[in-house]
Amino acid sequence: SVRLTGTKYGCGGGGCGACTVMLSRLQPATRTITHYSVNACLLPLCQLHGASVTTVEGVGSTKTRLHPVQERIAKAHGSQCGFCTPGMVMSMYTLLRNRPQPTMEDITQALAGNLCRCTGYRPIIDGCRTFCQVQNCCQKGEQNPDEPFLPLDPTQELIFPPELIVSANPKTLTFRGERVSWVSPSSLEELLQLKARNPEAPLVVGNSNIGPGMKFKGVLHPLMISPTRVTELFEVTRTPQGVWVGAGCSLTEVWSLLEKLLPQLAEEQTGLFRALIRQLGTLGSLQIRNVASLGGNIVSAYPNSDLNPVLAAGNCRVSVVSAGKRELPLNQDFFVSFGKTILKPEEILVSVFIPFSRKGEFFGAFRQAPRKESSFSTVTTGMRVFFSEGSRVVQDVSIYYGGMGPTTVCATKTCAAIVSRPWDDETLSQAYNVLLDELVLPLSAPGGKVEFRRSLTLSFLFQFHLEVLQKLKEMVKYKPKPLKWTTSFVFFDFSSTPLLRLLLLQHVPKDQSDQDPVGRPIMHRSALSHATGEAVYCDDLPATEGELFLALVTSSRAHAKITGLDASEALRLPGVVDVITAKDIPGQKARKLCGYEEELLAETEVSCIGQMLCAVVADSRSHAKRGAAAVKVAYEDLPDPAVEKSSFFEPRRTIERGNVTEAFESVDQVHEGELRIGGQEHFYMETQSMLVVPVGEETEFNAYVSTQFPTLMQEAIAETLSIPSNRVTCHVRRIGGAFGGKVVKTAALACITGVAAWKTNRAVRCVLERGEDMLITGARHPVLGKYKVWISRDKTIYSQEGLLIMLLKFLLHFDNAYNIPNLRGHAAACRTNLPSNTAFRGFGVPQSLLVVENMVEDVAALLRRPAHQIREINMYKGPSVTQYKLEFSPENLQRCWEECKLKADHGARRRAADQFNRENRWRKRGMSIVPIKYGIAFSDGFLNQAAALVHIYKDGSVLVSHGGTEMGQGLHTKMQQVASRELHVPASKVYISETSTNTVPNASPSAASCGTDANGMAVQNACQILYQRLEPIRLRNPKGSWESWVQTAFYEKMSLSATGFYKGPDLYMDWDKKEGRPYAYFTFGVCCCEVELDCLTGDYRTLRTDIVVDIGRSVNPSMDIGQIEGAFMQGLGLYTLEELKFSPSGLLYTRGPSQYKIPAVCDVPLRFNVYLLPDSSNPHAIYSSKGIGEPAVFLGSAAFFAIKDAAAAARSESGLVGPFSLNSPATAERACLACASPFTQKIPASKPGSFKPWALNI
Ligand SMILES: Cc1cc2nc3c(=O)[nH]c(=O)nc-3n(C[C@H](O)[C@H](O)[C@H](O)COP(=O)(O)OP(=O)(O)OC[C@H]3O[C@@H](n4cnc5c(N)ncnc54)[C@H](O)[C@@H]3O)c2cc1C
Ligand code: FES
Ligand code: FES
Secondary structure (H helix, E strand, C coil): CCCCCCCCCCCCCCCCCCCEEEEEEEECCCCEEEEEEEEHHHCCHHHHCCCEEECHHHCCCCCCCCCHHHHHHHHCCCCCCCCCHHHHHHHHHHHHHHCCCCCHHHHHHHHCCCCCCCCCCHHHHHHHHCCCCCCCHHHECCCCCCCECCCCCHHHCCCCCHHHCCCCCCCCEEEECCCCEEEECCCHHHHHHHHHHCCCCCECCCCCCHHHHHHHCCCCCCEEECCCCCHHHHCEEECCCEEEEECCCEHHHHHHHHHHHHHHCCHHHHHHHHHHHHHHCCCCCHHHHHHCEHHHHHHHCCCCCCCHHHHHHCCCEEEEECCCEEEEECCCCCEEECCEECCCCCCEEEEEEEECCCCCEEEEEEEECCCCCCCCCCEEEEEEEEECCCCCEEEEEEEEEECCCCCCEECHHHHHHHCCCECCHHHHHHHHHHHHHHCCCCCCCCCCCHHHHHHHHHHHHHHHHHHHHHHHHHHHCCCCCCCCCCCCCCCCCHHHCCCEEEEECCCCCCCCCCCCCCCCCCCCCCHHHHHHCCCCCHHHCCCCCCCEEEEEEECCCCCEEEEEEECHHHHHCCCEEEEECHHHCCCCCEEEECCEEEECCCCCEECCCCCEEEEEEECCHHHHHHHHHHCEEEEEECCCCCHHHCCECCCCEEEEECCHHHHHHHCCEEEEEEEEECCECCCCCCCCEEEEEECCCCCCEEEEECCCCHHHHHHHHHHHHCCCHHHEEEEECCCCCCCCCCCHHHHHHHHHHHHHHHHHCCCEEEECCHHHHHHHCCCECCEEEEEEEEECCCCCEEEEEEEECCCHHHHHHCCCCECCCEEEEEECCECCCCCCCCCCCCCCHHHHHHHHHHHHHHHHHHHCCCHHHHHHHHECCCCEECCCCCEECCHHHHHHHHHHHHHCCHHHHHHHHHHHHHHCCCEEEEEEEEEEEEEECCCCHHHCEEEEEEEECCCCCEEEEECCCCCCCCHHHHHHHHHHHHHCCCHHHEECCCEECCCCCCCCCCCCCCHHHHHHHHHHHHHHHHHHHCHHHHHHCCCCCHHHHHHHHHHCCCCCEEEEEEECCCCEEECCCCEEECCCEEEEEEEEEEEEEECCCCCEEEEEEEEEEECECCCCHHHHHHHHHHHHHHHHHHHHCCCCCECCCCCECCCCCCCCCCCCHHHCCCEEEEEECCCCCCCCCHHHECCCCCHHHHHHHHHHHHHHHHHHHHHHHCCCCCCCCCCECCCHHHHHHHCCCHHHHHCCCCCCCCCCCCCECC
8 A cells, every 4th residue: 555566475395585675673681782683474564563664665666765675686687577576675785784895705695685687697796796895896887897887885774763762662563353363472471471371372473384274275374473572582691501592583593693603612512513503504595594492493393393303403492481480301202293293382482502512522514405595395304423532433313304204203223223333334323224224204105205215314414424533633633535425525515616607798880879778788767766665566466446366266176177166255254246157258268379279268177187167256455266166167087198098189280301211221320319398487587467457448458467468358358349450458567477388378467457457347356366376377388309310320310300299399499400311300289187388498398309319419428428528420511401391501600619718718627527537436527518509490481570669759769669569688678778779869869668568569479589680670660751741851851850850840740659560481381381481580509507406316516618609790799698598598498497286186296486486696607607609690580680589598417418427427436337327306305316326226116106205207
């Protein structure tokens, strides 16, 4: 209601950081003010009593004064779609409030919990690092090195509101809501009484467990108790044996306390403290640690809590009170079952005792998580061993694991096998076997990854073994015989390694006018509005009177008949206005695509979990959601048609070059392989959002939709409502990321919202929650690729055949950069009972090319030759022809290849990596260099058209409209540059307000990497028409100003408005003749990547990435480099990190950032260099540029192949050589198992089909 829309909502569960704000509180004990970043989405409003909240609007604005953080992130090109930017700004701003001169480590810590799907983080980090103490090249503005950034002046920050500096309020605070009451007692006594009367009421401290439970699992707590004013819960008391820490202290406070105590104690006393600090460093994100309490973590009893195993191994105790007081050891008896401890419901945990360690006592703390930071652990552990002085015989040992069962578990038998024995290889070898028998997980255990989890328990014990051996060396002068596997074992801490970057922007010609912005690294035209939170996204639009909210009811069955749908209960709920079913749709009830129909709302049968059934409209979001939850659907299950039943969509496609059958006769070697590539969630930061407003007369609607294809929205709504298209106007101002995912499903959602608006005659808003969005809207297609390759003696790939379960773009790209003379590909799309998938950046190409390159890697492994040599031998050279008979020149592909090898210092680094691998057993380095040839434009020729409308107003300002949408790729900025050049006016005179179907009709989608190519030509055309129209006036008054010419034109009754049109190339593909010209040109690129892999855990870090891309003459190099970096990181996510997990019954488990990990700051290569190929041009696109939106996604595969290379090095230590299978994504689990270490080999392999897996391998 206060219209502060800058803070964004991306997930609601504390996992994305888009909602970050700064909270400031007066600490009653010290009377100091603390500032900390928090996730607004998890912060209960009642918890804010006495606190001050600073949102991005309070930091700075374009109207008054920008804050240096906002300015620097924007100027460093750290904002593309801008949806993550306010959160980034707030994380960094809070850091600066606490540390005006932060270190790089502070910055990466502060940003670890903020996700960005567009930029790849490098520019955000570069913007922030300008605040670092160490002077560096980024501390001057990039556009003008002489103009420094705004200085940071901490004295100018907002002060803590004096009205909040009041003495503690002794009264009980009570807040009552519609269904929940909130009580905040002011003393322990009062708290105990309250808890005794209401034992089931939770204590809410950080709300990081209670909050997600209420939001996502529908748990309702009618009474919530906030103990944050009870001082006993925050007290810290030091004793001679250790320290009592208040259970209410946040994890950040615990960390600072332990850090503070370190220098005050002897080193031997700090073993447990260090182990806890190690875990705290990667536990959740800073925003989570700032609120999550120590007591909350313990009592939540998560199976994979990172603290509990360490606290338990460290002999910690807790003090609990209810009517009486008792002290309990934190051991295996404390943790009873999933989420349960032995505490009685009325008991309150007051404080936790963390003992000092003793001489001869050593601690280990290890964790392995799907992502290095801001991710729950897969397996986590705390270990302690105690030796009496001068001895290496174990006196006491304690080993706890998380992630190995429903709660924290103690490996008691393993400890028994170690105690009273010398700490050496023999003891430990036996301990591994005991551990293996002791911690057995059922093959269908929740969370899956059973083999990996079991192997991690061994790996962690082994790592602890090595660490303890080092310590024993010093303590008892024990010289362990060098372990076969331990040569040069190194623990790396990458967090302190600075990020290095090198961007080579192109040079503009010397004679180009200073005013002409084309070819220059102009900042995104909305970057400052993004950074100040002023940029308006769909859900930021103010509510209109009587507006309703729409929530969807989706199928909970994968394949079933709908036997009943009862909305009566929902309709009785407060605020619920109506329920929309298929029967309410006045026009077309289904959307047709590629000849197949998809119902908007299922009527009789469902074919996947998540299929939309009906929609509830209510006066608020929460009422609509409650209404949707109350709709009852009855089903009758139907059998599932699976892949084995050959349920393929038609037509299937084949393409062939040469004669594969004949070629088979004359080859030396044949190899067959297979690769599975998992799907990928778009994870645009702004979920699907729309608002449909009836205009009030003649069935006219305004649809505000976050979409890449406004024309489709207009058509679809019109067809659904059975009205002409001229009654619907679709408006798109900006989109918070799309990546292909805001076209087809968005249209279905817009249609349903349109029906609701039509039926109720009120404005209806629909904004999906992250979980719904992931469930409903589909993802990148998963692929099963099979190949058979014939290899000739000269190492060329003679022939290749592929069965790829996807279609056209696959087949058109599956030669990639190689001139394979005989090549045949078949592709088919499967019908499944999973949500229908959709376009995602590259649309099939990233999958197709991975199969091809995997085949190349196999060939190299078979021939025992480096993969890059096989690539070079087979690469297109000289005038070339594709498998669909398109002639092209691969000269720039070759140039990119050579340039990338040179820039990356490929030869020397390859040798250094091999040397490293010879010296290290448990860490291996892998390198890979991968090319791409990517076809640009729509192969459906009719889509290659664009239009623009340009108005010049009397004051000389210019309004440009075109058919493309701004989704972060910087299209509007580039169009501004085009208009500026063509009209010879400064870019500041040109404005672009929105994309709308009433200014530019029938526009193509912003997709296929050709937005700039097509719209740029249309804008150019319109501007040239106008500029020529002004020519007589210009000639009459050559010294006149632009404004004077425009005014003269007006008085001379000259039209100052023009449309521009671009008729693009007539591209086509004739699948019967298997030939065509489906692309206008190719974008080429090469990426070289080096990773270091921890073979014991599968954890990897990208050490360096060098990319050379041929994008002709870039219209805006900073924007294009942004696209390359962002796409590379998305590719890195696709191939190494992001996993969609489905239950055997077809339910998507991974429905939010807590379960689905996209790359975060911790995944950025330590060195990340992007180079644009110089001296390249392209006659097919505006100003000789090339499209780049999609191609670089595939370059992320270089990380995949580098991991595979490192795994191959590890396998060779176990005597395994030759091709091996590693499916995509190469997650830590897959990479670790591929390394085939002695630990993974101890785990008996599961027999597929012998058990029901927790998740399907799709
Ligand atoms: C995005 C995200 C990432 C996370 N990542 C990790 C991770 O990597 N590793 C990890 O270990 N944890 C992780 N967590 C979990 C987090 O650490 C815990 O949720 C948190 O510590 C719980 O503390 P809280 O104060 O927020 O608890 P609340 O949500 O406020 O309360 C949780 C429960 O504890 C009870 N409780 C709280 N205090 C007391 C007390 N003093 N006496 C008795 N009962 C009490 C409450 O009654 C309630 O049942 C993550 C959480 C989120 C949301
Ligand atoms: S919206 Fe709060 S963390 Fe995602
Ligand atoms: S700019 Fe970060 S999500 Fe788009």
